[in-house]
Amino acid sequence: MEKSIISVVGKDRVGIIARICSYLADNDVNILDITQTIVGGLFQMMMICDTDKCTKEFHVVAEELHGVGDELGVQIKLQKEEIFEKMQRI
Amino acid sequence: MPSLHEVVETNEMFEKDNLDVRTITLGISLLSCIDSDLEVLKKNIYETITTTAKDLVKVGKEIESDYAIPIVNKRISITPLAFIGASACKTKEDYVELAIVLDQAAKDVGVNFIGGFSAIPAKGMTRSEELLIRSIPQAMAKTDCLCASVNVGSTKTGINMDAVKLMGEIVKETAIATKDHDSIGCSKLVVLCNAPDDNPFMAGAFHGVTETDNVINVGVSGPGVINEAIQTVKGKDFTALCEIIKQTSFKVTRLGQLVAQEASKRLNIPFGILDLSLAPTPAIGDSIAEILESMGLEEVGCPGTTAALALLNDQVKKGGIMASSSVGGLSGAFIPVSEDQNMINAAASGGLCIEKLEAMTCVCSVGLDMIAIPGDTEATTIAGIIADEAAIGMVNAKTTAVRIIPVIGKTLGDSAEFGGLLGFAPIMKVNTKSCAEFINRGGRIPAPIHSFKN
Structure with a gap:
């Protein structure tokens, strides 16, 4: 299973997680873990996901999530997990 | 699992x-293209490049x-062309034809630069190398993404020194051949000493004859990240400063290593080296000089x-070297003006002069880079600048370039x-006292003694 990371940064509002989760459910992306915090009104969230069953190509999901972010006024990124493992851990 | x-x-x-x-730079050996018929050679070169690099x-x-993540450039480096064209090229115009083929191949696969219009007359110059060198002004005028380099x-x-003298003239002729665009041809022409075979950065990239057929070399950057990290140790001692640079360099280099491995796997081409260089761009917050100023200098x-700069260069290497399985190229901090x-800004204010830049090249990754000087500078003076820089490289066993x-x-x-990544430059003052008699002597400066290091 190849894990991916969805990160969300932006101004807090009602329904951010709900909207993202419904998009992921519609596209067969399984959520493995969610971490979330709010620092000074800034919403930060990270989801660890399994995109194996998703039929869309990775870059298509990334672009569509970016679009969902635009609707919500937050920045959403989809990235393969490896980049964080490589850059942050020895 | 990463944390938030x-x-x-x-x-x-x-x-x-x-x-x-x-940059992801694909090195391609053109040795198998060699033919004594120019038309066949042109066809072989075009096909080899467009086939090997089609998915890059x-x-x-x-x-x-x-x-x-942004990967700014995808580039190609080839075997120094003076080897490849030696049998087929009888005139400098033949080399210009090859230059046009290389430029077209690069454009057709969508890369932004191709390096390797090169000669290596470090000791003696072959007839082929001289022809290639003499074709550089026209080659640069007639192409857009071709880079030339000469290792003297x-x-x-x-x-x-014969090559040094010739390169003084060629730099001047290239400037004249591209004078309608601020002599931009010279921004794609570099004169090196101790040129590495595996450099992914332009304009000095070529695929050395010590390399395998095809290889992926990757160059990372990240001056802004280092500068941001340095802000966290303001007022602290050098130990703290060095530590933060090393840690940040490690992270930056791991990114490059990941990209290099992925590119190698997906293209099915072996990974060569990672060049852990800090390379600036004209964008705000992407400056090497700003890092030096953040260390406590009023102006570079x-x-x-x-x-x-010595501290920065060394810590970048120390932090980066552990993050990659294979480090090479020019690894260090670039100082292109x-x-x-x-x-x-510093050059425009008069605080940064060519002589200080020359001193900085003793401890940076390469040399005098992207420096604009008055158009009426004598060819022998340019050759003198090249000779000075080559001497620093030769004696200190490092790569230097002009x-x-x-x-x-x-x-x-x-x-x-110059536009884009090449930026713009204030014209800098050059010492106009003549070195013509010295340059015109001809011959060779012998290799230095490797003991009695004083």
Whole structure:
């Protein structure tokens, strides 16, 4: 299973997680873990996901999530997990 | 599993601090293309490049998308062309024809630069090398993305002063041949000493004859990330400063290693080296000079600059070397004037002069880079600057280079505009006292003794 990371940064509002989760459910992306915090009104969230069953190509999901972010006024990124493992851990 | 903090910090490096992978460079050996018939050679070269590199740009974009990271350039380096054209090229015009083929092949596969219009007359110059060198002005005038380099010396061979003298003339002729565009041809022409075989950065990239058929070399960047990290140790001692540079360099290099491995796997081409260079761009917050200023210098060029650069260069290597399985190329900190906003500011204010830059090249990764000088500078003076820089490289067993642009029709107080990554540069003052008699002697400066290091 190849894990991916969805990160969300932006101004807090009602329904951010709900909207993202419904998009992921519609596209067969399984959520493995969610971490979330709010620092000074800034919403930060990270989801660890399994995109194996998703039929869309990775870059298509990334672009569509970016679009969902635009609707919500937050920045959403989809990235393969490896980049964080490589850059942050020895 | 990464933490939220790590994810946010990593993405801020890309978004706020301009972290990027500067280049994926595909090295292609053209040795199998050699033929004595120019037309056959042209066909072989075009087909080899367009076949080997056909997926380079596509794979680069896929990696960008998978990790949401910018990979700024996809490039090609080839075997020094003076070897490849030796049998077929009888005149310099033949080499210009090859230059046009290379430029077309690069455009057709979508890369932004192709390097390797090169000769290596470090000790002696072959007839083929001389023809290629003499074709450079026209080759640069008739192409857009071709880069030329000439290696005029090494620690083992000494300096070929005949080649140095010739390159002074060629730099000037290239400036004249491209005078309608601020002599931009010279921004794609570099004269090296101790040129590495595996450099992914332009304009000095070529695929050395010590290399295998095809290889992936990657160059990382990230001056903005280092600068941001240094802000956290303001007022602290050098131990703390060095530690933070090393830690940050490690992270930046691991990014490059990941991209290099992925590119190698997806293209099914072996991974060669990672060049852990800090390469600036003219963008705000992407400056090497700004890092030096953040260390405590009022303006780059002031006393302390060489020491600060030496520290930076060394810590970048120490942090990066553990993060990659294979390090090579030019690894260190580049100091191109026109590509670095704070360098440009210091040169324009008069605080940074060519002589100080020359001192800085003793401890940086390469040499005098992207420096605009008056268009009426004598060819022998340019050769003198090249000889000085080559001597620093030869004696100190490091790569040095000169990429200098005598901007035709411009003088002190003017500035030259090269556009894009190449930036713009104020014309800098050159010492005009003549070195013609020295340069015109001809022959070779012998290799230095390797003991009695004083």
